[in-house]
Amino acid sequence: MNLLRIFDQTFTERKFVFFILFELLNNVEFEETMPVEYNKLLADFNEKLKYGSSFSELDLNSVLTQENKALFIKIFESLNSNRFNLVSNDLNQVLRSKLFLNHDRRKIGNIIYKQLENKIYVTDIFNAILNALKFETFHEVSIVSADELLGDWTSIKESGQLRINYNMTDWTPIGSKIELKIEEFEDDFYKFICLATVRDYNSRDFFLINVHETNVQIKNGFFYHYNFETHKLIYKKPIYEFENNTFKTTIGDYEFVFQKKIKF
Structure with a gap:
């Protein structure tokens, strides 16, 4: 590669x-x-x-x-x-x-x-x-409003996995899918939270843990990611191929395709 x-x-x-x-x-x-x-x-x-x-x-x-x-x-x-x-x-x-x-x-x-x-x-x-x-993008960005992106999403395709260091924990990662939550925060900022499924060695229980969190601004077809503690701009990432309740973006060096979770 x-x-x-x-x-x-x-x-x-x-x-x-x-x-x-x-x-x-x-x-x-x-x-x-x-x-x-x-x-x-x-x-x-x-x-x-x-x-x-x-x-x-x-x-x-x-x-x-x-x-x-x-x-x-x-x-x-x-x-x-x-x-x-x-x-x-x-x-x-x-x-x-x-x-x-x-x-x-x-x-x-x-x-x-x-x-x-x-x-x-x-x-x-x-x-x-x-x-x-x-x-400043390799992609044709999708101009979407924040309202269209708010909610819960699941990755249906990815080029890599988001990981934390599991060495000092009792957890082991299960699968590679990521749950994404985009939530209202303050002013024109939103929470961008990625969660992964893990299993506890001791209890054998499965649950979601936070593997990535930033505050984002959504404008002109990009997520502007800010550190949620220092509020410093980290990077901007494109929003592209937004259609039929799916969209693509990159997190770090990895491309993800997210699909909107349907509420019953």
């Missing part, structure tokens, strides 16, 4: 981190117009090559700011418009890249073969990156 992080958004795909870094670092416009950002990503790239680290995560937040966002958009638009003439389209050209002058060619050859062998269709990646940079 490969992760691309842009501001508060995470995009998951296969085989693209090496490709994006390689094309960025071979782009003369990027090197000349954004030398600080270029050298930071180059150092990260070289460290991965030197120590054989996996190219599993591209965190543009290490160099991306609101101030240089427009420049990054321009660079990626340039790469996208020239996607049929990219350096990575020719493996021989890749091997001759200046990025590999000080590295063992046999080792580099193995890395290149593994990383570019199954390169996904590049247009999808560039579109995802450009959308995230322009709109």
